Structure formats: C-alpha cells, structure tokens
Amino acid sequence: MSDKSRPGVAPSEGERIAKLLARAGVASRREVERMIADGRVAIDGEVLDTPATILPNLRGVTVDGKPVGKAEETRLFAFHKPSGLITAERDPKGRPTIYTALRNALPKNAGRVMPIGRLDLNTEGLLLLTNDGGLKRQMELPASEVPRTYRARAFGDVSQAQLEDLIEGVTIDGVRYGRIDANLERRTGRNQWIEMTITEGKNREVRRVLEYLGLKVNRLMRTAYGPFELGDLPRGQVVEIRKGDLDRFRSQLKKVGGK
Structure with missing residues (x-):
C-alpha cells in the first residue's frame, strides 16, 4: 500500500502516523498499527484506515476519541x-x-x-x-544487538566447556540462537548458577538453551539490559x-x- 499524505503535506515533510504516535508514547509502532486496524485512530474526526499516512505532526489526531498530546521528552x-x-x-x-x-x-x-x-x-x-x-x-x-544478561539457577550437570560452545550459537528444534556468552558461576549441590548474556532476546531463549543442555531452570533473573x-x-x-x-x-x- 502506498503512503497517503494529509492534503498539502509532501511525504518528505512528514512521518508515518504510527511513528509519530509511538514517539508520543501511545504505543509501539506495531501496536499502533493494530489500533488503526481496529478503527481506534482518527484524524479530524475521520477514522483512519491505513498506518501509511504521512503527517507533519499530531494535530487533530485522536485515539479512542481522545486528543493525542505532543511528544513528551523520552524517559x-x-x-x-x-x-x-x-x-x-x-x-x-x-x-x-x-x-x-x-x-x-x-x-x-x-x-x-x-x-x-x-x-x-x-x-x-x-x-x-x-x-x-x-x-x-x-x-x-x-539487529540493534543490545545485550541482555541473566543469572539462572538450574538443576543438573553442565561443564564450562559446554557453556563456552554457545559462543558460536546453537540451533534447537529448527530455531537458530546466535552468540551466547555463558559462564558457570558456582554450584550448590546439584544446582548450578549460570550467567548468560544474549543479544537477540528470542522468546524463552535462556530457558530453551539451558533445557537443551539437559538442565531444568528453577530460577531466572535478568540483571542487565544494555548498560x-x-x-x-x-x-x-x-x-x-x-x-x-x-x-x-x-x-x-x-x-x-x-x-
């Protein structure tokens, strides 16, 4: 679908409405697109039917009938x-x-x-x-490669060598997980404390990788996201x-x- 601009607005002078609403803190761009599909977004009272609308600002835009304020400072x-x-x-x-x-x-x-x-x-x-x-x-x-670091307590046996192999990534049930920096911190009986840093953040990535190594995760904590x-x-x-x-x-x- 081609971009639609508000009358009198050249595409080069504006941005997609989903991007503007995301910056204003309404929702993520993907969520905004769903809101538009559900008929929740309007411009000057007219319900919007495409997220490919180009606007210079959010003047006249409403979500669920409420005016959208200008973008706030990022927090x-x-x-x-x-x-x-x-x-x-x-x-x-x-x-x-x-x-x-x-x-x-x-x-x-x-x-x-x-x-x-x-x-x-x-x-x-x-x-x-x-x-x-x-x-x-x-x-x-x-693609932004922002690292996420976790500490996992897992039941079972694993070696540091097995964890170091994850630096090359691993494929599990057809899903490829990229570089993982993993270190065995300490053992408490049959439980291992493992620190893992990932950059992709795929669904249940840490748990699935440790289960693939034969471990059962019984506690998982994220300790860092980026810096x-x-x-x-x-x-x-x-x-x-x-x-x-x-x-x-x-x-x-x-x-x-x-x-």
Missing part, C-alpha cells in the same frame, strides 16, 4: 519485576500484571509507559520501561534512569530499521 525507568507478574497491560486469565505493581511504584508524573521486551511470568529482575515507542522498538530489535543494571534495586521498586545516562546510551545505540 526510561528501571523496574525490579517480581516473579508471578505478567508483562502485559491485562491478562485474559485474570493474573496480576506488572501494571498492578507499577501503579504505586512509578512517579506520579511518569505518564504512560511501555515495557522494553518481556519477562516471563516466572522470570524476575530488570524490566526497562519507557514512554517512547521508538526507543522501545529499537532496543528490542535483534543499565538491576544492582540493588529492591523487588517491586522503580528508579528513573538519569537523562545523561539515557542520552549517552541513545547516542551509541546502533541505528537499525527504517520508518
């Missing part, structure tokens, strides 16, 4: 996600979500924030949150990443993808 928060929470706004099964905990943990002026990547129900640790859908997408893309670390942040609490640290990271973030 990034670190949240220590406890085990037992779903990384979603709502769960059909009624299980508690991260937003249950975030209601009281986030600053009152945080506005709407979106998780960067996901942590499974039983995975705990560092979950980054942002109001910028563009930053969210860029940090999640495997941002969990540190001693208490479980269930949030801290905002300093603007200088965020700006420095964004200047170094690998530029991938297009509009």
Whole structure:
C-alpha cells in the first residue's frame, strides 16, 4: 500500500502516523498499527484506515476519541519485576500484571509507559520501561544487538566447556540462537548458577538453551539490559534512569530499521 499524505503535506515533510504516535508514547509502532486496524485512530474526526499516512505532526489526531498530546521528552525507568507478574497491560486469565505493581511504584508524573521486551511470568529482575515507542522498538530489535544478561539457577550437570560452545550459537528444534556468552558461576549441590548474556532476546531463549543442555531452570533473573543494571534495586521498586545516562546510551545505540 502506498503512503497517503494529509492534503498539502509532501511525504518528505512528514512521518508515518504510527511513528509519530509511538514517539508520543501511545504505543509501539506495531501496536499502533493494530489500533488503526481496529478503527481506534482518527484524524479530524475521520477514522483512519491505513498506518501509511504521512503527517507533519499530531494535530487533530485522536485515539479512542481522545486528543493525542505532543511528544513528551523520552524517559526510561528501571523496574525490579517480581516473579508471578505478567508483562502485559491485562491478562485474559485474570493474573496480576506488572501494571498492578507499577501503579504505586512509578512517579506520579511518569505518564504512560511501555515495557522494553518481556519477562516471563516466572522470570524476575530488570524490566526497562519507557514512554517512547521508538526507543522501545529499537532496543528490542535483534539487529540493534543490545545485550541482555541473566543469572539462572538450574538443576543438573553442565561443564564450562559446554557453556563456552554457545559462543558460536546453537540451533534447537529448527530455531537458530546466535552468540551466547555463558559462564558457570558456582554450584550448590546439584544446582548450578549460570550467567548468560544474549543479544537477540528470542522468546524463552535462556530457558530453551539451558533445557537443551539437559538442565531444568528453577530460577531466572535478568540483571542487565544494555548498560543499565538491576544492582540493588529492591523487588517491586522503580528508579528513573538519569537523562545523561539515557542520552549517552541513545547516542551509541546502533541505528537499525527504517520508518
């Protein structure tokens, strides 16, 4: 489908509406496209039927009938996600979500924030949150090669040599997992503590790779995402990443993808 521009707006003078709405913190670009398909986005009262609309700004744009404000300054928060929470706004099964905990943990002026990547129900640790859908997408893309570090406690036996072989990547059930930097930290009985750094972040990647090695993961914690670390942040609490640290990271973030 070809791009559609608002009358009088040349494509070179604007950006796709999905990108503008993502930057304004409405949702990720992919989520915005779904919202458009569901008829939730309108321009000057006319329901939008394509995400390929080019606009110079968000003037006259509404989502669910509410005007969209101009893009806010990008903010990034670190949240220590406890085990037992779903990384979603709502769960059909009624299980508690991260937003249950975030209601009281986030600053009152945080506005709407979106998780960067996901942590499974039983995975705990560092979950980054942002109001910028563009930053969210860029940090999640495997091509950006943003490292994610995990500590896993797993039952069974594995050698450091087996873990070092993962540096070349591994194919499991037809799925290729790229470079994984894995180290055996310590043993406690039949349990092993293993640190793993990945850059692709495929669905359940750490668990699947360790299970492939014959281990059963009984605790999994993300300790870092890019240069941002969990540190001693208490479980269930949030801290905002300093603007200088965020700006420095964004200047170094690998530029991938297009509009």
